Amino acid sequence: MHTRLLVTSAGSGASGNLMRSLRAGTPSLTIVGCHDDQFILKNSQADRNYLVPSSSQPAWGRALRRIVDAERIDLVIPTSDGDVAALSRARARLGDRVFLPRATTVDLCGDKYRLTERLRTHRVGAPVTYEVTDLRRIERIFERLGRPSRVWCRVRAGAGSRGAIPVASPEHARSWITYWRDMRGVSPTAFTLSEYLPGRDFGGQSLWKDGRLVLVKTYERLSYLGSGSQPSEVSAVGALTKTVCEPRVADTCVRAVRAVDKRASGVFAVDLKEDSEGVPRVTEINAGRFTSGTNLLDLTGKHNMTAVYLQLARGEAVGLHEEYEGTEHYYMLRDIDAVPRLFHADEFFDGVEDARSQGPGEGRQPERSDRP
Known part of the structure; x- marks a missing residue:
């Protein structure tokens, strides 16, 4: 079945990663992109592109409706929190061309304080x-x-x-x-x-349909893009991330989503950090969009999450029920002006010799470490 998609904020790193995952998982696609910045839009990997008003303006929803009609779009996929909020407000105009959590859920997750209060009320770990x-x-x-x-x-x-x-x-x-x-x-x-949460930094991404968990995957951030210029020394964007099998993290992610929406639908990206005792606590939920590093979860393991998302949005059976796919030992490297690269741990030092203590040609392959 050929599917026609409209991806928002086209030209950004997050949209580029999403498009790579979509094409890898669902080859029969036409992807249309849109952005309100003509220069960023020039970097889009979409098949066709449209310049639109800012998503903060009411005209954005009207522009998307015109694109949907002109391009016969089946589904609109947002790639930023601002786009999710704007698309949520415009859902009546777009009908079944969106696959989002409920508007109240989007609003709740957009306020980190209200979210934390909700989670703690439902006995879900949160700071x-x-x-x-x-x-x-x-x-x-x-x-x-x-x-x-x-x-x-x-x-x-x-x-x-x-x-x-x-x-x-x-x-x-x-x-x-x-x-x-x-x-x-x-x-x-x-x-x-x-x-303050001093421990390991995890993420979990899950897919839902009408309150039913379909699939969840987990990963860990090991280092961060731009950390040297960040006062906090951390960032939401990982420079080096790896897939992990951490059932306790997956369980916390699932409980968090159920706490914010008993009828959850769409994609939820949950951020967590361990406290001083190693207990994962939820710090944020991005409701309605894929994490910007979704390639790590889509291009490894048995299931491409973007492909499953499209099937759910189209109302197709996916044959998955509360599946936790804890794939391990895959890494993703990201940097400014570089396409993200994925490696299995066994491949990480292929073609690399250790010359730190010996001359070139006399070295050996470096020992693998999980930390940068």
């Missing part, structure tokens, strides 16, 4: 978090957190670790929030302070 209501009350939040040596400060909405930084004192937090208020126009009430 203790307080909203900043007044700069003068930050000391009180530190007291409620037990005055730890580190507290996590971040903006409660947005992607890419926006406004995120570890702080050691109320003065640190107040200065950071004041900077964002004065230089970036972000209100102090947009920030939260939460317990």
